[in-house]
Amino acid sequence: MQVSVIVLAAGQGTRMNSDLPKVLHKVAASPLLHHALATAQSLEPSRIVVVTGHEAAAVAASAAAWSEVVDTVVQDPQSGTAHAVAQAAPLLTDAEGEAIVLYADTPLISEETLRAMLDARARHAVVVLGFRARDPGRYGRLITDGNDLRAIREFKDATPEEQAITLCNSGVICVNTQLLLSLVSEVTNHNAAGEYYLTDIVELARKRGLTAGVVLCDEAETLGVNTRAQLAEAEAAFQSRARAAALENGVTLTAPETVFFALDTWIGRDAIIGPNVLFGQGVTVESGSEIKGFCHLEGCHISRGASVGPFARLRPGAELAEDVHVGNFVEIKNAILDEGVKVGHLTYIGDADIGEHTNIGAGTVTCNYDGVMKHRTRIGKRAFIGSSTMLVAPVTIGDDALTASGSVITEDVPANAVAIGRARQVTKPGLATRMFDKLKSIRAEKAKGQ
Numbered sequence: 278m279q280v281s282v283i284v285l286a287a288g289q290g291t292r293m294n295s296d297l298p299k300v301l302h303k304v305a306a307s308p309l310l311h312h313a314l315a316t317a318q319s320l321e322p323s324r325i326v327v328v329t330g331h332e333a334a335a336v337a338a339s340a341a342a343w344s345e346v347v348d349t350v351v352q353d354p355q356s357g358t359a360h361a362v363a364q365a366a367p368l369l370t371d372a373e374g375e376a377i378v379l380y381a382d383t384p385l386i387s388e389e390t391l392r393a394m395l396d397a398r399a400r401h402a403v404v405v406l407g408f409r410a411r412d413p414g415r416y417g418r419l420i421t422d423g424n425d426l427r428a429i430r431e432f433k434d435a436t437p438e439e440q441a442i443t444l445c446n447s448g449v450i451c452v453n454t455q456l457l458l459s460l461v462s463e464v465t466n467h468n469a470a471g472e473y474y475l476t477d478i479v480e481l482a483r484k485r486g487l488t489a490g491v492v493l494c495d496e497a498e499t500l501g502v503n504t505r506a507q508l509a510e511a512e513a514a515f516q517s518r519a520r521a522a523a524l525e526n527g528v529t530l531t532a533p534e535t536v537f538f539a540l541d542t543w544i545g546r547d548a549i550i551g552p553n554v555l556f557g558q559g560v561t562v563e564s565g566s567e568i569k570g571f572c573h574l575e576g577c578h579i580s581r582g583a584s585v586g587p588f589a590r591l592r593p594g595a596e597l598a599e600d601v602h603v604g605n606f607v608e609i610k611n612a613i614l615d616e617g618v619k620v621g622h623l624t625y626i627g628d629a630d631i632g633e634h635t636n637i638g639a640g641t642v643t644c645n646y647d648g649v650m651k652h653r654t655r656i657g658k659r660a661f662i663g664s665s666t667m668l669v670a671p672v673t674i675g676d677d678a679l680t681a682s683g684s685v686i687t688e689d690v691p692a693n694a695v696a697i698g699r700a701r702q703v704t705k706p707g708l709a710t711r712m713f714d715k716l717k718s719i720r721a722e723k724a725k726g727q
């Protein structure tokens with residue numbers, strides 16, 4: 278079945294009280310817009326069109342960053358949801374099959390719900406996603422007659438009896454694409470808001486002798502973000518879902534409520550995640566690895582059998598091969614650590630390649646930045662980097678080489694060599710006692726003078 282998804286993202290979002298367009302505010306480390314796009318993509322649609330308006334360029338750039346398969350159109354001025362859908366028409370003139378309309382500010386709609394809507398199209402020409410609202414507020418009300426949906430009434434236009442209805446419109450609809458475009462072209466703005474309401478297509482379809490129906494979902498799924506409080510609510514709802522999904526998929530979470538996932542976090546079966554771990558965008562963790570408490574991970578890959586933390590920070594481009602060990606207070610950025618590498622303590626590894634089974638001593642720093650440019654450190658296999666080595670990049674350490682503790686390494690070290698880059702130790706017998714005696718006598722002189 279061919280599906281086109283239209284994502285409405287033109288609204289201003291005044292109540293966020295923000296310079297950033299509402300749909301670019303983040304939940305689970307990704308803009309709200311990307312949540313809607315991910316949901317859309319789960320249906321493997323032939324087309325995704327995002328309708329932009331307020332801050333159109335920024336929203337379009339974010340859509341393009343998500344994927345080049347997304348098209349954007351601009352709605353100017355923003356005269357209502359039907360008017361927004363109409364802007365996508367030129368891109369959908371020969372689209373066959375179904376159209377689904379999503380809102381970019383509603384991040385929690387599930388793929389299953391959309392599939393249930395596609396199934397319901399066998400029974401109704403227009404399918405609307407509805408929910409029972411605890412507090413129906415200003416949502417559009419669904420006026421039903423048995424299984425049929427007769428109309429959607431916007432709050433502003435509803436009679437007191439209609440306002441008493443608790444079955445509400447989520448805004449998500451599913452209609453044959455060409456029928457949707459035809460219905461939308463008939464919508465007028467003769468209503469309390471003077472806007473072109475997408476919700477009017479229900480009555481327009483019925484006038485043509487077609488039927489409309491409702492698919493129900495949980496209210497939590499339709500949570501729309503209009504305020505910062507709702508943004509926090511959406512974050513909490515996303516996280517509790519993601520934690521439940523991880524547990525279900527065979528991931529151990531010792532303290533699930535303290536772990537924060539990103540929209541695209543991927544964790545394999547039998548991985549163990551300790552307390553207070555935060556996943557930023559783009560993290561993949563293979564089966565059987567362990568992330569200990571208080572780690573902050575972003576844009577990195579952790580292979581099978583690796584262990585990370587506690588208190589480690591993996592930044593974009595950190596690639597840990599199998600059985601790598603990264604310990605406490607270690608930061609890794611844009612670096613490839615081959616199988617069995619150990620970086621146990623208090624270390625910064627940035628812009629580096631480290632060969633298999635190399636051991637990096639405590640306090641080692643890859644000095645990757647000269648103040649203007651970044652440079653790479655290359656370390657071979659089975660090397661031993663002594664504690665507190667400063668590796669001044671660009672620099673290469675050969676296989677099986679060793680650097681002495683406290684060395685500042687500015688020149689390449691060949692394979693099997695030992696490099697010592699530190700001042701030679703000088704030891705003066707008895708000097709400590711003589712120094713302290715002298716200092717004590719100075720103190721005594723000073724005390725007498727007072």
Ligand code: UD1
Pocket residue numbers: 285286287288289328330352354355356357358359360361380381382415416417418429431445446447448473474475476501
């Ligand atoms: C809409 C529905 C209402 C439903 C509610 C659910 C209509 C007429 N009403 O009302 O029945 O209960 O959502 O949250 O559809 N947008 C545009 N261009 C516009 C106007 C809106 O792209 O000209 C986008 C917004 O960015 C937003 C979505 O459409 O993503 C919904 O717009 P909003 O103004 O929030 O509609 P509501 O009044 O909440």
Ligand code: MG
Pocket residue numbers: 501503
């Ligand atoms: Mg709204």
